[in-house]
Amino acid sequence: MFVTTTERVKFFDTDTMSVVHHSNYIRMFETGRVEFLRALGLSLNEMMSDGILFPIVEVNAKFHAPALFDDLLEIKTIAVSLTKAKMQFRYEIRRQGDEKILAEGSSTNVFTHDGKICRLPEKFFERLAKGLQ
């Protein structure tokens, strides 16, 4: 399963070199991830109310070509592995309607409860697992 989200590039996303600052693609990955989970009916606020956090433990990114101010970007978020122990996603960022990948990457989140690694409770996992279908 994959979910596509659009984001408009803001002035504050760009830098002196007139391109999106690379750290902001990492933020777009998160935006894509949150929307992927929303599509599964998984609300991060609901998880946080139950004391479940989902710290990110790894992120990797390659930057192929720059996005510019006011570009309308498509963030494609693709499930790689969704278990009770972790979530792994891949991301591809393009200009809307373009084939060319501007930036791509991957991330891994684990789950914690009271600051300790935990297994995702069944009620959330049920929904999460559908993301691999």
Added chain:
Amino acid sequence: MFVTTTERVKFFDTDTMSVVHHSNYIRMFETGRVEFLRALGLSLNEMMSDGILFPIVEVNAKFHAPALFDDLLEIKTIAVSLTKAKMQFRYEIRRQGDEKILAEGSSTNVFTHDGKICRLPEKFFERLAKGLQ
């Protein structure tokens, strides 16, 4: 009393127009404010452990000339009013060693406990009040 703090401009502070994005001066005001309070021996972490928060309720800023990537900036934070009900500061931002003000502004914080406006407990106010001397 005033406190001077220095900050180096980062790439991600600038935008496509090759200047510091105006929202980042608002962030520098906060950096100045935190250092002013540290100079008084006021730790915001200590206040937060006691359940005291200090939401900002107003900020005003004028931007006179741009700061650029890698500039070393001086944030001058000046106490205006420090009571048990609120903190008011003024700020002036210059390039280090320069007379010219690049950006200036003011802010007001109140104090809250459990989400309600409160008066600052004596143990913190004792330290805060010295800021007006």
Added chain:
Amino acid sequence: MFVTTTERVKFFDTDTMSVVHHSNYIRMFETGRVEFLRALGLSLNEMMSDGILFPIVEVNAKFHAPALFDDLLEIKTIAVSLTKAKMQFRYEIRRQGDEKILAEGSSTNVFTHDGKICRLPEKFFERLAKGLQ
């Protein structure tokens, strides 16, 4: 004339106090302003290709209540004054479908060419002026 834009609150917009950091409302004001100008057919990229910049010279904001992670916010951007010398806007930010204003403010931009204050060329002003109707 006013234009309403929606923005989803991201994790990186919030801080340790679990609310949107106040500097990010200033960024939302800009998002609202860019969308207001787009509604008039004014492309900031087109202005920049003609060497016209639009530095912000003043911003003011009041913060009434916090926005939280994942809130869907409405940014209402209202034209106050749109001349060949400057653009002034007011902003109101609410949760979508809510009456209550969470944050509000105003901003002033001037126009520059080659780093000097200029009057907005007629071809852009024609479109801008419609924003006051």
Added chain:
Amino acid sequence: MFVTTTERVKFFDTDTMSVVHHSNYIRMFETGRVEFLRALGLSLNEMMSDGILFPIVEVNAKFHAPALFDDLLEIKTIAVSLTKAKMQFRYEIRRQGDEKILAEGSSTNVFTHDGKICRLPEKFFERLAKGLQ
């Protein structure tokens, strides 16, 4: 060669989970990299005036433990490969005076002139090459 830089965690670096947002470690890596190059006498502004840019093409990071508001962090930047074609660095972020690594990662920058990959001019490479000694 390695260079150590310190950074204070700001409110706007943290998020609702009361920890530094992971994208901000990527920004700290850049801060470390800029200071490493400064230690070699390499000014990015001087390179940019000569039309040389240094886009980042890859970044990888692992997050082991959270940094918190007001922590004083040490960013250790270690040269991995510095050639006329690219710069590769590793980074380790710790609380000042602590052994434990909170976040670590690596990055690769290439060099471009007029938007095309180029080899770093000798006058800059002379200084850069000293970073591997």
